[in-house]
Amino acid sequence: MTSPSNSFQASFSGYVKNICPKYFDYCDDGRNLEWAILRKYPEFKKYKRNKLDVNEKQISIFVNSIYQKNNKIIRKNLDLYKKSWAKLGKDYFVLVSQIFGDYKWPLGKYIVYLTIWGMHPRFLEDKTFQIPFRHKNEKYINVIIAHEMLHFIFYDYFYNKFPQYKSNKYNFFVWNISEIFNNIAQDSPQWIKIFKAKSMPYPEHKKIVNKLKKKFYKKSVIIAKDLIKEIIKNKDFLPIFAGLTFGVRYAYINIIKG
Numbered sequence: 663m664t665s666p667s668n669s670f671q672a673s674f675s676g677y678v679k680n681i682c683p684k685y686f687d688y689c690d691d692g693r694n695l696e697w698a699i700l701r702k703y704p705e706f707k708k709y710k711r712n713k714l715d716v717n718e719k720q721i722s723i724f725v726n727s728i729y730q731k732n733n734k735i736i737r738k739n740l741d742l743y744k745k746s747w748a749k750l751g752k753d754y755f756v757l758v759s760q761i762f763g764d765y766k767w768p769l770g771k772y773i774v775y776l777t778i779w780g781m782h783p784r785f786l787e788d789k790t791f792q793i794p795f796r797h798k799n800e801k802y803i804n805v806i807i808a809h810e811m812l813h814f815i816f817y818d819y820f821y822n823k824f825p826q827y828k829s830n831k832y833n834f835f836v837w838n839i840s841e842i843f844n845n846i847a848q849d850s851p852q853w854i855k856i857f858k859a860k861s862m863p864y865p866e867h868k869k870i871v872n873k874l875k876k877k878f879y880k881k882s883v884i885i886a887k888d889l890i891k892e893i894i895k896n897k898d899f900l901p902i903f904a905g906l907t908f909g910v911r912y913a914y915i916n917i918i919k920g
């Protein structure tokens with residue numbers, strides 16, 4: 663595989679079967695649950711214990727009702743997103759190869775699901791991810807696709823070149839590196855020229871991102887290994903035990919384990 667081709671789906675059954683169960687694991691508590699589900703669908707608050715106490719049938723009925731209600735817009739946007747990504751895809755893979763050199767994309771399904779939820783975790787083990795079925799800024803959809811895809815090659819590359827971080831105890835550390843890495847790559851002048859939109863940093867990464875942007879944007883291209891090493895060198899900026907991201911840490915472990 664030189665570069666993967668994405669398949670876009672608005673399949674209700676595929677989404678409910680393949681995405682939703684993993685998604686509810688991801689939203690175990692705290693910020694993820696708030697951002698991903700409760701802020702958008704406050705009616706789920708009544709199920710909140712430590713995590714959401716809902717079964718697959720309840721989820722399936724709920725998703726179905728949203729899919730039914732928005733059927734037209736889902737179909738329309740599916741088509742729109744596909745076409746819009748098709749235009750950018752070629753440039754995207756060139757940008758990625760500037761960063762990763764001839765490193766190969768990992769094998770996987772590369773299926774993009776249209777989602778009703780408010781966050782878009784990617785699932786590394788089968789290379790599936792999500793984009794919102796509706797977004798106020800359509801340009802931003804391509805930024806999300808680029809972001810999630812970048813995670814796939816990043817993680818593969820990272821564990822290959824830095825195997826010392828393979829242990830579970832580093833999951834949260836590596837997650838931080840991957841988000842900072844993406845943010846710096848996606849906001850670089852070369853990427854902005856193609857995507858016409860910036861990515862959104864996690865609030866806790868703003869400091870290190872700003873520091874490294876100054877350094878890396880002076881170079882004509884960003885090289886993956888250099889950027890990763892520099893992030894690790896600045897690891898004192900990373901929120902290792904920050905209460906705010908505690909939920910993300912466990913969520914991430916869930917995703918890695920699938």
Ligand SMILES: [Zn+2]
Nearest residue numbers: 809813841844
């Ligand atoms: Zn991310």
